[in-house]
Every structure is written in structure tokens, then in C-alpha cells.
Amino acid sequence: MTFGGYPPARHILGDLGMVAEVTSDSAARVRTRVTPHITAADGGVRAGVMATLVDIVGGAIAVRSLQPDWMATADLTLQVVRPAIGPWVEARGTVVRKGRTTLVIEALVFEVSDEGSDLEATGDPSPVAWATMTFAVLKARNPASPIQMASGFPIRWEFVGDGLDTSIVDAIGISVVDATEGRVSLPVQEYVVNSFGAVQGGVMALLAEVAGAEALGAAQGSDGASIVVTDLQVAYLALGRVGPIVTRATVLDAGSGGRRSAVVELVDEGGEGRLATAVNIGAALVDMPEPVGS
Amino acid sequence: MSGDAEGRTVDRRHPVSEYFRLERWEIPPPPGVDALSDSGGRAPVDAHLRGSGGGLRTGGLLTSIDSLGGFLCGLAVLPEGIVTTSMMATISQLDHRGPLRLHGRVLRRGRNSVVAGLDVVDEGRGGLPVAAATMTCAVLDPGGMVPEFERPCPTPMAPLDPGAPGPEEFFCIEPGVGPVTRLELTDRLRNPWGILHGGAAAVLADVAACRAAQAGPSRPQPTGLVAAADTVLHYLRPARVGPVEARCQVVGRRSGRAVVRVAIHDVGAGDRLVTLGSVAVLDV
Numbered sequence: 001m002t003f004g005g006y007p008p009a010r011h012i013l014g015d016l017g018m019v020a021e022v023t024s025d026s027a028a029r030v031r032t033r034v035t036p037h038i039t040a041a042d043g044g045v046r047a048g049v050m051a052t053l054v055d056i057v058g059g060a061i062a063v064r065s066l067q068p069d070w071m072a073t074a075d076l077t078l079q080v081v082r083p084a085i086g087p088w089v090e091a092r093g094t095v096v097r098k099g100r101t102t103l104v105i106e107a108l109v110f111e112v113s114d115e116g117s118d119l120e121a122t123g124d125p126s127p128v129a130w131a132t133m134t135f136a137v138l139k140a141r142n143p144a145s146p147i148q149m150a151s152g153f154p155i156r157w158e159f160v161g162d163g164l165d166t167s168i169v170d171a172i173g174i175s176v177v178d179a180t181e182g183r184v185s186l187p188v189q190e191y192v193v194n195s196f197g198a199v200q201g202g203v204m205a206l207l208a209e210v211a212g213a214e215a216l217g218a219a220q221g222s223d224g225a226s227i228v229v230t231d232l233q234v235a236y237l238a239l240g241r242v243g244p245i246v247t248r249a250t251v252l253d254a255g256s257g258g259r260r261s262a263v264v265e266l267v268d269e270g271g272e273g274r275l276a277t278a279v280n281i282g283a284a285l286v287d288m289p290e291p292v293g294s
Numbered sequence: 295m296s297g298d299a300e301g302r303t304v305d306r307r308h309p310v311s312e313y314f315r316l317e318r319w320e321i322p323p324p325p326g327v328d329a330l331s332d333s334g335g336r337a338p339v340d341a342h343l344r345g346s347g348g349g350l351r352t353g354g355l356l357t358s359i360d361s362l363g364g365f366l367c368g369l370a371v372l373p374e375g376i377v378t379t380s381m382m383a384t385i386s387q388l389d390h391r392g393p394l395r396l397h398g399r400v401l402r403r404g405r406n407s408v409v410a411g412l413d414v415v416d417e418g419r420g421g422l423p424v425a426a427a428t429m430t431c432a433v434l435d436p437g438g439m440v441p442e443f444e445r446p447c448p449t450p451m452a453p454l455d456p457g458a459p460g461p462e463e464f465f466c467i468e469p470g471v472g473p474v475t476r477l478e479l480t481d482r483l484r485n486p487w488g489i490l491h492g493g494a495a496a497v498l499a500d501v502a503a504c505r506a507a508q509a510g511p512s513r514p515q516p517t518g519l520v521a522a523a524d525t526v527l528h529y530l531r532p533a534r535v536g537p538v539e540a541r542c543q544v545v546g547r548r549s550g551r552a553v554v555r556v557a558i559h560d561v562g563a564g565d566r567l568v569t570l571g572s573v574a575v576l577d578v
Contacts, residue, residue, distance in 0.1 A: 074407070075430065077382055077526045079553045079572055081546025096570055097530040101406045101432065102379065104528050106570060108545075130545045130555055130572055132528060134380060134430070136406070230548070231524055231574070233382035235409055235428045237402040252386035252423040258550070259523075259576070261386045263413075263426045278401055278411055280384035280426050282524055282574070284549060 006195045007159060012172055012203065013056070014161025016049070019116070020060050021156045026095035028060040031112060034086030037164040037171070040228045041286040044083025047229045048209035049168060050109055050129055051078050052202025053091040058105045058133035061093050066103060071135035073201045073236050074102065079282075080109075080230040084128040088112045091131070100137070107131040172203060174210055179223065182215030182249020182264060188242060198239035199276075205234050208264040208279035211247035215262050216283055219254035227260065231282030240277070242270035255285060309482040310491045311361040312452045313464055314343065314354050318362050318396075320369060320446035330400045333366040336417075336451065339392030342460050346504075347388025347521035347578050349416075349424075353500030354461060356383055356525060357493025358396060359412050359427045364492070366398040367408040367431040369445075376408060376431035378492045378529055383427035385523040388578065391418030407432055465497045472509045473543065475502035476561075479536025489532035495558055495569050496527060498540050503554040503573035506542030520552075521578045527556075527571035535562030550577040 007013045016038070020030040030053050032038070038049045055076060062071045093107035109129035111119050118125045164171050172192050177183040186192070186199065186207050194200040199207075209232065213224035246269045252261040259282060266277040311318075317336045323329035337350070337358045345351025350358075360378055367376045398412040407430055414425040458464070466478040477483075477498045485491040500522040507520050539561050545553045551574055558569035 075380060075382065075428075077572070079524075079526075079545070079574065081548050081553045096528075096567065104530060104570070127545055130553060132526060132570070132572075134528070136404075231384070233384060233428060233524075233526065235382070235401065235411075235430070237409060250423075250426075252384065252426060256387075259386075261384045261426075261524075263384070275401060278409075278428055280382060280428065280524075282384055 008190055010191060011161065012192055012200070013159040015164050015171065016052070016159070017161065017163060018056060018159045020056065022060055022064060026061060026065055027093065028057050029090055029092040030057040030060065031088045031090035031116060033088050034084065035164065037166060038168050041225055042083045042228045043085055044080070045089050046168070046206065046209060047078055047080055047232050048202065048206025050080065050084065050089065050091070051076055051205035051232055051234065052200070053089065053109065054078060054093070054107045054131040054133060055200070055202040057091040057093040057107055058135065061095060061105055062103050062135045065095055065098060066137055068140040070138040070140070071103065072138060074134040074136045075236065076131065076133045076201060076205060076232070076234040078129055078131040078232045080129045082128055084109065084111055086111055087114055088116065089128065090116065103135040103137060105133045107133070168206070169210055174207060176214055179214040179218040182211040182247055182262065184211045184214060184247050186243065186245045188240060188245065196239055198241045199245055201236060204236070204240065204266055204277045205232050205279065207245060207247060208232065208234065208266060208277065208281065211249050211264045212262040212281035212283060215249035215251050216254060216260045219251045226286055227283050228286050229281055229283045233280040235278045237278060238268070238274050238276045240266065240268045240271065242268055244269050245276065260284065308485065310357060310493045313458065314358050315340070315452045315454065316358045316361050317449065317451035318365055319448040322446050330370045330403060331446070333362055333398040335362040335396035337394045337396065339390045339394065340454060342458055345521050346519040349388055349390030350392070350394065351461060351500060352385055352522040352525060353497030355385070355414065355425060356381060356496035359383060359414065359425070360429065360492045360496060362396050362398050363410045363412050363429040364431065366400060366410050370400050370403050370408050371433050373436060375434040375436040377434055377487060378429060379407070379432045380430045380529065381427060381492070381496070381525070381527045383425055383525050385425045387416065387422060387424045388521050388523065388576070390416045390424060393417050394424060405433070461497055462501060465494050467498060467501050471505055473506045473541065475505055475540045477538045479533065479538055487532070489534050490538060492529060495529065496525065498538065498558065499525065499527060499556045499571055499573055502540035502542050503556055503575050506544060506554050507552040507575035519578050520575050522573045523576050524574040525571060527569055529569050531566060531568045533560040533568040535560055537561050551575070
């Protein structure tokens, strides 16, 4: 399904096969199937992918709650408490405050069955992550809104695509420029943009996740594959429209106390080098299996 | 940093920031450069302010970050006022030698909000990173409050009070254990707008989350110590009446770390939710 032509036929949201449902005027849930293409070294869904889920569930709530106004994501936080192995992972969001200029949403992320029900009988029904989002309200007179929401806004919809046949990091075109500096790059292409034509908020979080993991991995003499990002604190400062979006990371703690943390800044290099997003990251080290044959 | 209608300065030395003895100063841009000021700060790590992690307890660290960030954002929007709406902090070191040095810069100045990035290092440990934070402030009509100070405006470090109480006593946090922790809203805990100071809410969240993590049924080290670390706080509504109650829920635990959801309610104001956040509580 699309809204005013968004997302386009080939888009990351379609390839993630997200299924969304608005459950009340102030609540919604969005889920995606767990595949090896979206998981990190611990076998759980990447924090950046969960952030994308949260971003979509927040948007689904906000668009209904705020209409005829529109909104822009101001910040997003996510804390993963255990690996999300599926078979599906679902974000459930509710409004905690609706003000004149902002809307705040809280979300919990759960593992769910193929049918979308809780894993009461077959697995752990407790949450895998806790998240929040803040949206800035854009008044309806603002022409920035490219999507006019009709009264017939659907209760349930699905983004349909071909699915991922490679890692999501490769699928969206992230390349590592300098791991030590946490410098990774993402081209701005239709596949990853939102309805404003800027890189989707969840994708920005995923980019920061990769950059932070690379920097933290390099700080201990390995690569980013052994680092699992568990915490994201994302501040969206400006739209990343031009690209490439390039990161720079500062390692705060490379693991002296077991935890790892970094600050990642995402700059729209083609957009006058504007700082688009700032992200604080928390991470853990995962013991990697020895390569087969070693 | 604002003054009332008679021109009196009302927050050059607020009791909450004075308690943590935060020294702060404005860092104007170089001459000829059209940019907003940065801000700098320094906070000692006094013995009575140390937590289980060995350094300044996280609630105190967040209070100093909030004070410096509020000062920075306030300067950025003059003559309008600000109020903190969210704080996101990653804590990389719990054990500090001190003093701590803080630096803040404006990341975005919008019509309705200001976003600031702040970092904290331990001067006593060669500038070791301690924390990074992002805070957002809403821009407010100052009403009768008018700015009254010279720029750049330094605020000196308050002298050490040898009889200063510990944070729980100063912040009027009732003794207790378990998932609910209560604070009495006394006048010294109010900010210049007359509402609960954001730093006081941060200290309450720290104390409450630690008590909740220690009380949880799956606590891995029943006799061990814990300390608050990474924190997210959304200041949703002002707390004006009190008492103020922090209700906690352990979302999950992973590798010696519990994530605690903290919902702070103004009990006397219809029990409304005033602050929502999370605190990562570490076994130390």
C-alpha cells in the first residue's frame, strides 16, 4: 500500500514487509519478520531496524492524532534489553502527551508469532526494547506536507516489496570509509527517503548504529561486526536531502567497564555540510564464533 | 539567568545548581563570527555527592548538564525564555576523580525549540570522557521575566558547605525501597518558573530506578550495589503541587544492566504524569 505514492515501488519499508495497524486514536502497532538480513552479531534484530519500526509506528499514530497538521520527527530513543529473535518483532506505541507544538509517544517492542500474537505459550512475552519519540507539530498551513490524509485513512496496511536478499546495511548502500573515525557514508536515493524526500529517520538511526559499531570495533582492534548496539538516543536536527550522508564518531568508552559508548554525528555532505542528526550510542561486545576451518 | 519584572535576577545562583556547586560561563563566538555562544562549566565531585559508582552520582551529573544546557539555550533565545522538554544522556564513566568539566553548544535553534549538545570530561583523569548529552528546550514567552545581566556572564563556583546533606535529603526524597519513590516538592526544588527543577526530577529518577532495580525478583546480585547510568527524560508537563512520585518498572535486564522505565507523577495535581523516561541501572 502507498499513501499519495509513498513509499515508491522499490523502498526499504516495502522490502522490510512492514505490517501496520492503528488500534485506537492514540495507539498503533507495526511489525516485521525477523530474517538474518536485519540481525546483528547476537542474533537479534539490529537496533537501527527497531528504530525504523518505532519511527513508523510513531508516524502512524502521529498522522492520525495530529491531522490536519503534519509532523517531523524531533527525537527517538531506544533501549534494547535482550536480543529480538522473532519470528516477528512488533513495536506498539501510544501517545503520552499531545501538546500544541509537540507529540510524545512511548513504544514497547515485542517478539510476536507469525499470526502477530504474543509469545505467551512458545516464547518470552516480555518486551525486547523500550522506546520514545517526539514529533514537532507542523501546522496545516505549512505546504511542506506532501501527503494529505483523507478521512478514509486505513486502519491496517502493509508495505509490500520483494524482500531483502542481502544485509540491510548493504541493501541501503552504506559503505565504510574509515572505521577508526567511525566514518561511513550513505547515498540519498529514493529507496531510503521519507515523504519529505529526506533520508527516513530509522535509516539515519541505522547509519549511526553502523558508524558507532565500526568506531567501537576499531577502538578494540576488531571490526564492527562484534559490536552490538543496544542504545540509541537520536536527535533529528535537519533533513538529510542531498547526500551523501557522512558520519563522524567519537568513542566515549571503548569497554573499560564492559559497556561501550560513542557519539555519532551525521552530516549532509552535499547539503552544505549541515549537521543533520546527532546520536548517542551504547553498545556491548559479543563473542564471535571462530570462522569455520580456522 | 532571568530576572523578574523589577529587574531582580532570580537564577544567577539557584539552590539546586548551588548544591552541586556548578561553575559556568558563556563562551562567545570569536569577534566577527555570527554564531551563538557556547557554554562552559566545572563541577567538583564532593564526597557527599558520590554514588555507588565511585563518582558524582548520575542524578547530580544530569542536574549540572541541565543547568548548563538551560543556561546555553536561554542565551540562545533571549529575550525569550526556555524550559527543558527532554534530556538524553549517555554515561561512559561512573567513577570520577574530578573536577568535571562541561562544554555545551547549540546544535539547532528553531522557532519553537533549541537543541543543545553537551559533553562532560573528568579533568582529574586527564580529560577522560564521562558523558554526552542532548537536551531540548521549548522556547517560552517570558511574560514579566526580563533578562538582567551582563554578558558574557560567568557564575562562580559556590563554596563548599561542610554540613551539606546528601542528595536524597537535599532533594526531599523519602527513604524507601521498591518500585515507588516519593519526593516532597519544597520551594528550594522549584526552578524560576515555580515548577519542579529538571535536575530534581533527574535525581529522583536516579534514586527511584536504583531502588526498583535492586528490588526486582530477577536481580542477579541481591547483595550488590547498583548505579544509574544512561538516562532519557521527557518533561511532559510541569510539576507544581507535589508530592511527586516516581513509579518504576524494570523493562528487562542484560549483562549486569537493568533498563528501568520511570514515570513521575504529580500526586497533588490529579496524579498527572509529568515526566517519563528510562534509566539504565548497572551492577557495580
